[in-house]
Amino acid sequence: MRSVAQIDLSMYKIFTPSxxxxxxxxxxxxxLFYLFDGAKVKKVCYxxxxxxxxxxxxxxxxxxxxxxxxxxxLHGIKKISPEKRKKLDELWRLARTGxxxxxxxxxxxxxxxxxxxxxxxxxxxxxxxxxxxxxxDMLNTVLHSDWILSVAxxxxxxxxxxxxxxxxxxxxxxxxxxxxxxxxxxxAYATRAGHNNVxxxxxxxxxxxxxxxxxxxCEARS
Numbered sequence: 041m042r043s044v045a046q047i048d049l050s051m052y053k054i055f056t057p058s059x060x061x062x063x064x065x066x067x068x069x070x071x072l073f074y075l076f077d078g079a080k081v082k083k084v085c086y087x088x089x090x091x092x093x094x095x096x097x098x099x100x101x102x103x104x105x106x107x108x109x110x111x112x113x114l115h116g117i118k119k120i121s122p123e124k125r126k127k128l129d130e131l132w133r134l135a136r137t138g139x140x141x142x143x144x145x146x147x148x149x150x151x152x153x154x155x156x157x158x159x160x161x162x163x164x165x166x167x168x169x170x171x172x173x174x175x176x177d178m179l180n181t182v183l184h185s186d187w188i189l190s191v192a193x194x195x196x197x198x199x200x201x202x203x204x205x206x207x208x209x210x211x212x213x214x215x216x217x218x219x220x221x222x223x224x225x226x227x228a229y230a231t232r233a234g235h236n237n238v239x240x241x242x243x244x245x246x247x248x249x250x251x252x253x254x255x256x257x258c259e260a261r262s
Contacts, residue, residue: 105215106195107202109166114148117162132161142183154200155193163192171226190225194218 117128128147136143142159149160159167159182171191172178181188201214223229245257 106166107199109169110163113165114162117148139183154196156189159188173232187225191222194221194225
């Protein structure tokens with residue numbers, strides 16, 4: 041059995057959408073969004089988003105399942121400039137305050153653990169894709185859910201299974217098995233996909249909408 045680190049992105053032979061989901065209460069005081077005053081929170085959030093918007097780090101890549109999303113983010117973060125990586129690391133250090141037992145000390149976890157005990161930033165795009173319906177929901181899932189680490193373990197096992205599958209039926213079986221396991225770990229997995237409210241980015245209001253206008257709309261909806 042190979043470790044997670046030995047699997048290359050080229051292993052993904054199939055791209056099949058997976059259904060996922062979650063429902064959590066309001067984020068309590070003391071959570072990530074309350075570590076700073078409102079202005080500082082917005083600044084940190086905008087900096088993280090803009091860091092990736094202004095820095096095209098992956099040429100042409102596609103992802104449908106958790107391990108693909110996380111691998112894309114991980115490899116992308118590794119390619120950003122030292123200056124931007126330093127800024128991202130500093131933002132992550134601030135964001136971890138109070139959540140050291142939940143968030144990995146590094147933005148990307150390269151320890152190759154099949155069953156992680158902490159969540160890194162590279163996992164957030166994967167969690168956003170199928171395991172939450174909004175930024176607030178995603179943050180609740182990352183910080184407070186009792187199942188997201190199980191989802192991360194299932195995703196790592198799927199990654200290995202796909203890498204070791206050379207026939208389409210084996211890959212299909214691996215994907216279907218992981219869907220069943222994900223549904224058990226994340227009870228809202230299928231219904232979230234059925235309601236088509238995953239991938240929670242808002243659509244543009246028009247083709248001429250600016251980035252600032254788009255962020256204002258997103259902020260108003262959060």
